[in-house]
Amino acid sequence: MVNQNDQIEQQLFKMLRRTQAIHVRTASGDVELERSSYGILCLLSDDGPQRLGSIANAFRLDPSTITRQVQAVVRLGLAEKHVDERDRRATVLSLTDQGAEAVAEARAHRRQMLDALLHEWTKAQRTEFLASLTRFNETVDSWIEREDDADS
Template identity: 55%
Template sequence: MAGGNDKIEQQMTTLLRRVQRIHISTSSGEMELDRSAYGIMCRVADEGPQRLGSFASAFGLDPSTITRQVQALERAGLAERHTDSADRRASILDLTDEGRVVLERTREFRRHRLDEILADWSDDDRAELGRLLEKFNTSMDALLERSS
């Protein structure tokens, strides 16, 4: 099994380098989203408005780091905070209309790049990659949950 893990680790290192290159090359044009902004925006779009603390937990970051990242999104007009009706001391982050438009354009562009990258892959191979990545991420989340 160690030999398999050696190959996986090597390929993950390669993947991480390439993901950074793809991120840089798939900025939405008029508005460049850094990785942290993109991650926060995707989480809000996919899971709905939420407290800042949920981002810190989900991304394994210090709350002050999330606060700085959220402030940058607010300054850019892509997100806004509202008082949490359940706890007036807390804030809920949501995307602005402009934020949703910028995120959708960025996602469309990234998905187009994926179509180019996977052009010669069968639908079954694409589905299998998606399934295995989801399984890997679920296993990683479980390990991180046990470690905290």
């Protein structure tokens, strides 16, 4: 008999593969966004300009990794760096108009795909899925915070 957590792990991995397929199939417009670029641009769109350290923390990645990814979106003209007025040693990243347009377009395509994928689901099923997914993400965030506190 297969352990339920084993099945959940398998389904999570399958979901990761499927989200990559969604990412590839929803690429559109003049700019093809890599997954990491899309994530950074969505963070900026949702939460506003960010210091590079905050972006690294949000994705739980090494600052050098984020620096490379940020350079890519700046090179594409989708984001721009500014000196942080509160701490002139720090850099803040913000969306450009082109970046905001690229995020809006990519999100629209992804949401159309989700509408097509979930069109046979009832409102109750979508609500249950959203609640479970939200709870899972909150649980992971809490676990990461506890692990970070334990490492400090």
